[in-house]
Amino acid sequence: EKGTYPHFMLKEIDEQPFVIRKIIQEYKNENDEIKLDLDIRQAMKNCDRIYIIAAGTSYHAGLLGKQFIEKLANIPVEVHVASEFSYNMPLLSEKPLFLFISQSGETADSRSVLVQIKELGHPALTLTNVPGSTLSREANYTMHLHAGPEIAVASTKAYTAQMAVLAILAVDTARAKGLELEFDPMQELGIAANAMEALTDQKEELEELAREYLPTTRNCFFIGRSVDHYVGLEGSLKLKEISYIQAEGFAGGELKHGTIALIEDGTPVIALATQENVNYSIRGNVQEVEARGANSLIISMKGLDKEGDAFVIPYVHHLLTPLVSVIPLQLISYYAALHRDCDVDKPRNLAKSVTVE
Numbered sequence: 001e002k003g004t005y006p007h008f009m010l011k012e013i014d015e016q017p018f019v020i021r022k023i024i025q026e027y028k029n030e031n032d033e034i035k036l037d038l039d040i041r042q043a044m045k046n047c048d049r050i051y052i053i054a055a056g057t058s059y060h061a062g063l064l065g066k067q068f069i070e071k072l073a074n075i076p077v078e079v080h081v082a083s084e085f086s087y088n089m090p091l092l093s094e095k096p097l098f099l100f101i102s103q104s105g106e107t108a109d110s111r112s113v114l115v116q117i118k119e120l121g122h123p124a125l126t127l128t129n130v131p132g133s134t135l136s137r138e139a140n141y142t143m144h145l146h147a148g149p150e151i152a153v154a155s156t157k158a159y160t161a162q163m164a165v166l167a168i169l170a171v172d173t174a175r176a177k178g179l180e181l182e183f184d185p186m187q188e189l190g191i192a193a194n195a196m197e198a199l200t201d202q203k204e205e206l207e208e209l210a211r212e213y214l215p216t217t218r219n220c221f222f223i224g225r226s227v228d229h230y231v232g233l234e235g236s237l238k239l240k241e242i243s244y245i246q247a248e249g250f251a252g253g254e255l256k257h258g259t260i261a262l263i264e265d266g267t268p269v270i271a272l273a274t275q276e277n278v279n280y281s282i283r284g285n286v287q288e289v290e291a292r293g294a295n296s297l298i299i300s301m302k303g304l305d306k307e308g309d310a311f312v313i314p315y316v317h318h319l320l321t322p323l324v325s326v327i328p329l330q331l332i333s334y335y336a337a338l339h340r341d342c343d344v345d346k347p348r349n350l351a352k353s354v355t356v357e
């Protein structure tokens with residue numbers, strides 16, 4: 001039920017900090033250690049490469065999952081769009097583990113990959129919000145997202161839940177392999193949840209930004225480097241799917257290789273600047289688009305912010321900024337769609353779960 005909320009999407013955006021806290025509880029034992037099915041731990045430890053298979057927003061979470069698993073657990077990861085995998089299967093490693101990420105657990109494109117890899121005899125782990133779903137039943141192992149029912153077609157809380165569960169999984173694997181880590185996922189996720197909650201209280205400010213930057217525009221670009229690039233891809237999907245503004249996300253460094261030709265007077269460009277190692281270069285990209293007339297909106301993180309940034313998120317661990325930086329993007333998309341009288345929860349031409357290939 002929506003309760004007092006005008007739309008499920010807004011309710012689900014607001015639920016995100018609580019979902020993260022729920023995940024912390026669900027994946028912790030009484031000794032404050034990570035609680036995980038021993039078979040999953042063993043499968044992660046035994047594999048020599050992970051193949052993430054997903055679609056849409058879940059694919060974007062997979063791109064960030066790759067960062068967690070490679071950086072923390074030191075296992076190579078490939079991320080594949082499910083619909084492309086079947087006829088473009090890469091050369092597989094000797095001991096692959098397939099990781100399906102799906103809110104619904106019913107996405108047909110992912111299901112067909114699961115059938116295919118099971119025939120080859122490879123193990124599969126599904127991360128899903130619906131434990132009884134097809135992808136969950138047919139895989140060897142399942143991890144539950146604990147996000148509660150997600151009704152709006154635009155995925156919000158499943159995305160942040162997927163990232164939180166992937167971070168926990170990566171740390172658990174690292175520990176199982178005996179790797180030394182300074183990163184405490186439960187503590188850092190708790191800090192991220194507080195930051196997310198603070199941002200959901202800043203709706204008026206974000207509505208104002210949507211009004212100021214996206215009132216009548218036909219297009220909008222998102223730029224970022226490193227993880228900010230992946231969050232930009234998710235921001236652009238959110239915006240296009242519910243407001244019908246043509247939106248694209250680009251890696252900051254790729255602009256000069258073509259995309260910058262699209263920048264005109266007044267083109268909105270949303271830039272993410274949450275990573276210290278690329279802060280200087282992404283700000284350089286913003287200057288380049290501004291010099292061509294772009295109307296830029298910078299979302300940065302406390303400690304890396306500069307005068308003139310439109311919105312500053314609280315400071316969180318650099319691996320977990322996506323959980324927090326996506327909130328202003330979700331809310332800006334929501335208000336942009338609302339201002340255009342779009343059907344926020346049920347955008348045209350889309351279904352909540354895509355059960356045909």
Ligand code: M6R
Pocket residue numbers: 055056057058101102103104105106107110153154155156237238241352353354
């Ligand atoms: O249920 P799934 O996570 O497998 O769904 C995948 C995509 O269809 C889904 O994320 C879609 O892109 C959303 N509408 C995005 O908001």
